[in-house]
Amino acid sequence: MQKKPTFYITTPIYYPSDNPHIGHAYTTVAADTMTRYKKMRGYNTYFLTGTDEHGQKIQRRAAEAGLDTLTFIDNIILRFKELWQTLLIDYDDFIRTTEPRHKKVVQEIFQKIYDKGDIYKSEYQGWYCTPCETFFTERQLKEGQICPDCGRPVEQMKEESYFFRMSKYEKRWLQFIEDNPDFIRPHSRRNEMVNFVKQGLEDLCVSRTTFDWGVSVPFDTRHVVYVWFDALVNYISALKESPQSGDIYDLYWPAQVHLVGKDIIRFHTVIWPIMLMAAQLPLPKTVLGHGWVLIGDTKMSKSKGNVIDPIVLSQKYSPDAIRYFLMREMGYGLDCNYSEDILALRINTDLANDYGNLLSRVTGMAKKFQGGIILPPAESTQFDKELIELAQATPQRYGQLMDEMRWSDALIELWKLINKANKYIDDAAPWNLNKCGEKGKLASVLYNIAEVMRLATIMLAPVTPSIPAKVWLQLGIADLPHLHDWESLVWGKLPYGISVSHGAPLFPRIDLNALDEIPFTALPDSLPVVAKPAQSVAPPTCSSEAQKELLLEPEISMEQFKTMDMRVVKVLDCERVQKTDKLLKFELQMGEEKRTIISGIAEYYQPAQLIGKNLIAIANLAPVKIRGIVSKGMLLSAVNDESGQLELLEVPGIESGTRVR
Numbered sequence: 001m002q003k004k005p006t007f008y009i010t011t012p013i014y015y016p017s018d019n020p021h022i023g024h025a026y027t028t029v030a031a032d033t034m035t036r037y038k039k040m041r042g043y044n045t046y047f048l049t050g051t052d053e054h055g056q057k058i059q060r061r062a063a064e065a066g067l068d069t070l071t072f073i074d075n076i077i078l079r080f081k082e083l084w085q086t087l088l089i090d091y092d093d094f095i096r097t098t099e100p101r102h103k104k105v106v107q108e109i110f111q112k113i114y115d116k117g118d119i120y121k122s123e124y125q126g127w128y129c130t131p132c133e134t135f136f137t138e139r140q141l142k143e144g145q146i147c148p149d150c151g152r153p154v155e156q157m158k159e160e161s162y163f164f165r166m167s168k169y170e171k172r173w174l175q176f177i178e179d180n181p182d183f184i185r186p187h188s189r190r191n192e193m194v195n196f197v198k199q200g201l202e203d204l205c206v207s208r209t210t211f212d213w214g215v216s217v218p219f220d221t222r223h224v225v226y227v228w229f230d231a232l233v234n235y236i237s238a239l240k241e242s243p244q245s246g247d248i249y250d251l252y253w254p255a256q257v258h259l260v261g262k263d264i265i266r267f268h269t270v271i272w273p274i275m276l277m278a279a280q281l282p283l284p285k286t287v288l289g290h291g292w293v294l295i296g297d298t299k300m301s302k303s304k305g306n307v308i309d310p311i312v313l314s315q316k317y318s319p320d321a322i323r324y325f326l327m328r329e330m331g332y333g334l335d336c337n338y339s340e341d342i343l344a345l346r347i348n349t350d351l352a353n354d355y356g357n358l359l360s361r362v363t364g365m366a367k368k369f370q371g372g373i374i375l376p377p378a379e380s381t382q383f384d385k386e387l388i389e390l391a392q393a394t395p396q397r398y399g400q401l402m403d404e405m406r407w408s409d410a411l412i413e414l415w416k417l418i419n420k421a422n423k424y425i426d427d428a429a430p431w432n433l434n435k436c437g438e439k440g441k442l443a444s445v446l447y448n449i450a451e452v453m454r455l456a457t458i459m460l461a462p463v464t465p466s467i468p469a470k471v472w473l474q475l476g477i478a479d480l481p482h483l484h485d486w487e488s489l490v491w492g493k494l495p496y497g498i499s500v501s502h503g504a505p506l507f508p509r510i511d512l513n514a515l516d517e518i519p520f521t522a523l524p525d526s527l528p529v530v531a532k533p534a535q536s537v538a539p540p541t542c543s544s545e546a547q548k549e550l551l552l553e554p555e556i557s558m559e560q561f562k563t564m565d566m567r568v569v570k571v572l573d574c575e576r577v578q579k580t581d582k583l584l585k586f587e588l589q590m591g592e593e594k595r596t597i598i599s600g601i602a603e604y605y606q607p608a609q610l611i612g613k614n615l616i617a618i619a620n621l622a623p624v625k626i627r628g629i630v631s632k633g634m635l636l637s638a639v640n641d642e643s644g645q646l647e648l649l650e651v652p653g654i655e656s657g658t659r660v661r
């Protein structure tokens, strides 16, 4: 059997000094999109993310919060993990630099470079920016001892340190970049880095003695390894000491892509490759430096107080919409602007009007004019051929742009097809064809639109992962997985005679006039972050004792309520999840779709008594993996918080798939 090509992609590991914001989410959504895309193209993928937990900044933040450093970090990490789950991020490993498996590899590499003579002891005298964890020379500072990167005051340092002989590698680095022109992308960033290195590389201070929150230098434990030297090693330590079985380091290293923001490109394209050269390890193929999510003309960041919580945003607009927005809005190598207006407009225009509406139009018209059946098309006219040719050419163009990681350009290309399809309907006017009895032409239009919808949905799947299942259901091809994959991006595979159904809109339209904007998150600096739903409201004041106990959830708008897709589901099978006390695994029928839901109600029911029952599920809840099983949705039950009594909501006699409002 032919071996699959591998694709190893990483995000930077995030500082858990504050909650994540949508700027952080950009990199991770991009890496997840790319992984899903490569998987569809037959690659054996590996996607790594994690947290960068050492250094003075984090130790100080924990102290300010009055918490032990690891407890402080543990809390914030829950928030990161919750965010990745909310945004449907499916990483293979989450590395934390405080894990022993990571420390071990940092020490091995430090020792190896030291043994080679490329690390030596001396004294560092200069400036340090703690928020950026970066050393600066006097010459590099802005006037008034200000950090040139973040604009905050730097601190003077004078301490015994170990130095990494970077200067020795200057020529070799320049040669490497010349031989590997795609190592730094976009190319404009490569030119910046080449100019920087040509000015002369200085040796880098790689240990500190004035604090201890870090990995000890193996041969001199008074020192901890400089946080960037430590952090960069994660890309290797995660593979070398992976919890997964087998030697995945040999399989995946060197990485195909390190995806990073432009502010940390120097660490990844100069320091990291030189560390690898010194440690005699292979270098990654590409470092892609993307732009920033801006608010106005300022980078979104906690220190600027202009942060938007992506979890709240995602709950309001759906994770698929947020993912699409991020991937579409930021051009290759450019910054992008965030405001809720821009986001809502993008959702309405691209997702609700163009893409979602295409499905509504075809299913609605098929129902009205052809009894819900997609009939065989008549012979194509020149008018049809224009659409068909574009549909045939788009996968190749889209794929090429995705391979180049030009996600926004790829989506623009895809939208040319979607827009053409909408225009094709307007020009063909199927309602007139129906009136005039032009049945053959009508069948062609509906078939061609349904086929465009199928192709567009496959291409869009890596960006909006929970949408395809909904489209397949409405197109009546949920049971035909060979029509869902990349190989099936061939015009005309959609079978004739399929029965479509007109379902809920994929992306409900947002009322821009009634936009109730999410405010910036303004957490007091010292507040430890606890990973539980943020908004719980004070109990309403009312007279009866019973009512006093009733803690109401915050109000939501009708629009928000409508985003919940509740359906009747029939229990086909139910069993306990092995080695758990609480979990039941349900196999359910929902209209024509079968799905699995895990529910933590094993203590209330015997599995057998539930088989055959009709229950209610929230069908569009983001899928989650529980004990290795993907659970898609949630079963509704009435729970008495006081007595602990729980009862599943039953709707006997109602057909599965029926919508609950």
Ligand code: MSP
Binding pocket: 011, 012, 013, 014, 015, 022, 023, 024, 026, 027, 052, 231, 232, 233, 234, 259, 260, 261, 262, 263, 264, 291, 292, 293, 294, 299, 300, 301
């Ligand atoms: N811990 C280092 C990375 C070490 S990797 C070996 C770090 N962490 S960070 O949390 O400050 O930033 C992580 C990533 O988020 C960086 O790539 C950074 O560019 C990105 N972003 C942070 N704010 C951003 C925006 N407003 N917009 C886009 N990306 C941004 O740096």
